Amino acid sequence: MQVLAVQIELINHYPWLPSTKVIYSDILSEKPREFIKRLFLDYPLDEIYERVIRIFGAAFENKEEILNYKIDELNVYLYLLLKILLSIFNDNAIANRIANLYSKINYNELSIESDFVIYEICRDLELDILYYENPITYRIIIAKNQREEIKTKFTIHFTDYLNLAASMRDDFRKLVNNSLKNGEVFIQKRDLVRLLQEYVRKKVLSRQKLDKNSLEKSRQKLFKIDEFKQLHDRILLDWEKMRDDHEPLEFQWGEDFELTEIAPPCLKHVLHKASESQNLIHNERLFLVFLLHALKIPIEKIVKIFSTLPDFDRDKTLYQVNFALNKKYTPHKCDTLKSLNLCMAEKYKDELCLKGYYSIAKDEERKVNHPLTYMYVKQYRLSKTKIQDEMNKGKNE
Amino acid sequence: MSENAYLQRLFQRYYSEKREDIPKVNSFEKREFGFIPWNKQIMIRHLAFRELGDLREKLALEGPRHVYSSGTLYEEPDHLDMNQKGYNGCDLIIDIDVDHFFTPCKEHHDTWSCKECGLTGKGMPDKKCKKCGNNKFKNVAWVCDKCLEIAKQSIVRLAHDFLLPDFGIQESELNIAFSGHRGYHIKIENEKMRSLSSDGRREIADYLSGNNISYEILGFKSKSNNIYGLRRENIGWSQKIMDKIEDLLKGPSSDIEHLLEKLNFSKNKIESFKNSKDVFLHIITSKNTQNIWAIEGYSHNGWITFLNGIAKEIGIEIDEPVTIDIHRLIRYPGTLHGKTGFKVQELTLKELDFFTPLDEPKKNLDPIVFYGKNVNLKLKIIDNVIPTIKIKGETFGPYKEGDIIEVPNHVAVMLLSKEVATLL
Structure with a gap:
C-alpha cells in the first residue's frame, strides 16, 4: 500500500497533487466515459454545471479569480472533468486561459498556506x-x-x-x-x-495528444452522455460569444489594412503567442509595447493584448504601457531583434525579410532593417495590388 | 595511395591493435553513434551498438575519420526518425574549444581566407570580411600548447569554481576528455540533470559564462545620487564578482590598469580608480559600511561596464550550443580525431592538472598514439603557410607551399590529417 505524503484535505484543495492518484485510484482507473457518468449520477447536475461554467466564464473573461470557488471533494472531480473537457475542445487558446486562471487561483491559495x-x-x-x-x-x-x-x-x-x-x-x-x-x-x-x-499551469495544459480520428472518436463516445454534451455545447457557445472580444488582432492600421496583413513575422509571432495566452518573455513584451506605440495603437487595445498572458495584472500593465509611451522608447531594429533572438525571418522564411525590397526612391535593392520599414513596404505593395485589382474590376465591368 | 586511404588504413590498424583501449561508456546501448568517413564530409548518424565488441569491430573494419556518440539516451537510438527514438534524457555536455575564444598566439599560428574574395589574414577573422563583407571564411587552425593550456585552465576553473561548489556535482560524475584537437569537453552523468530541458540547459550555460547577469537583481543600485554595490556575503555570482574585485584590489595596480584599459576606460578614470583602490577595498571588505561605491568619474554606467569586465574574467567561455542542444553527438572516448590523428583522451580532474597533450610523459594518458620518433615520412606541403608546431618537445616548421619535408610519423599524420601536405 502506498503511503500518503499529504492529508486528504490537501488533495481536495489541490487535486493536481500526485497523491490524488492514491486516494482516488478508483476513479482514475476508470475510462473517461464511466467517470463522467458516475459524476453526473453522484453529484447534483446543477452544481456541476454552475461550477464548471463559472470556471470557464472567468477564464474567458480573463478574470483572476473564480467567484465562490469551493474546496471540497467535488473539486477533485471537477478538476478531472476540466481536463477531459480541455482535451475534447483541443483548443490551445481555451486550454491556456483555463491553465492561467486555474494556476492563479492555486497561487492565491498556496500563498496563504503555512x-x-x-x-x-x-x-x-x-x-x-x-x-x-x-x-x-x-x-x-x-x-x-x-x-x-x-x-x-x-x-x-x-x-x-x-x-x-x-x-x-x-x-x-x-x-x-x-x-x-x-x-x-x-x-x-x-x-x-x-x-x-507554473507546475499547476503545465499540469493543466498537459494532455495526451490525439490525432484527428482518435479525438473525434473520443468526442462521439462522450457526447453520448447528454449531460456532458450539453455542458460542452454551452461552454463552446460562451466561448464563441466571447471570441470577438478576445480577438486581439482586430484593430486596423493605417487606412485600409489590418495589422495582421502587414505585420512582419516577428510581430505576428509574438501576437500569436499572446492570442494563445502563452507566456511572453520580457524582451518580447518590450518589443510589442514599443512597436505598438510606434503604430499609435490605443493604450486600451495594447493592454487588451496583454490581458491574455498567464501573469496578467491590469494595473501593472497599464502603468508599464503608459510609462513606455511617456518615455517615447523607439521600437527595436532588426539587428536588435536578431541579437535578442526575436527575429523570426528564418523561422517563417519570410521573403521580404530575407531578400529585401527594391527602393524606387533610391533606385537600389535594400534590406529590411526595421519592422516599421517592413510594414511600410508591405502596405505599399498591398495598396498597389488593391488599386490594380480595382482597375481590373473596372475594365471587366 | 591517396592520403585519406593511407590515414584510413592507419586508423584501421590502430583500432585493430588497440581494441581494449576503446572504453564502454555508461548506458552504451542507449546511445546513438555517428561516424564521419574518409571519402565524404557527411555524418552517418542513427547507429547503435548492443555490445562494445560490435563497436570495436566496426572501428577496426572501417577506421572512420571521426567517431561520435550521443549525450542523449534513447529507447531506440538507431531509429531514423528523431521523434521516434524515445528520448530518455541527456547528459549535460560542456565543450571548451580554443576556436571560440581569443588567445594571443592565434596571431602566429591560425590563418583564414575569405571564401568570397580570397582575402587572407592571421588570427581570428572578423565577423565580416573587411574587403567584401562576406561572413564565410576558410579557417586553418593549429594545435598549440599555449592555446591548449588556456583551454585546460578553463576546464579546471569550470570544475573547481562552478560545477563542484555551486552545482554540487561529484567529481566522479565528471567525464573529462581532451578532444584530440583544440579543446576539451566534460560530460556530466547525473540522473537528475538528464531531465533538464534545453531552456534549463541554457540557464546553466548562462550561469557558467556569466551571460545575462542583472546586477540590479544581485543588489547593485543607484539611489539619491549614491551607488550601492554588490556584497560578498550574497551567495552566487555576487560573491564571485566581489571575490574577484577583492583579489584585483589586493594585487598590483598594473592588473587594475590592464583590466580597465581593456574595458576602454580613459586614462583619467584609470588613475582615479587606482588612487581610490585602498578606500574601495576597505568599503567592500568592511562589515560596518554603507556600501557606497564612489570613485570619481564612475557613474552607474561606468560601474556596469566595470562589473561586466569582471564577470567576463570569471565566466567560462563555453560553446553554448553544445550545452543547450539535447541531441548533440560528441567525440567518443578513445577514438581518433581525424584532423590530427590524436586520441580523444579521457582524464580525471586530478590527471588534468598535469596533463600536457602535446608532450604528455605518462604513456597511458598520451593522446599522440602515432608517436614515432625514428619513423620518418617524406611529404610535400600543399598549403600556403604552415606555422611552427611544437610537439613532443621538438619544433617543426614553419613550412611553405612546395616544401619537401621529412618529419616523424606523428607529425606526418597530423599534417596529412589537416590536408596541408601530401605523401611523396
Missing part, C-alpha cells in the same frame, strides 16, 4: 526541497544605514528549480541571478509558490 504545508506539497510533487526550521541567511542588502538580511526556510535542487523556472524566462528567476550553492537554490516562499503555480 511553510510546512508548502514543504509537504513539494515533497508530494517529489521536488528535491530542503526545509530549515531556522531560516538561513543567504543575502544581505546594505543601503545607507540600513542592513537587511534576506533569509529563507527553503532551498530547492537546481534541476527541479530549472525544470519549473526556465520556461518562465524571467530575469528574476534566471539561475545566474539567484543564490546557488552545493546544488541548492535558495528560494523565498513566495517564489517557491510561484514555481508551484
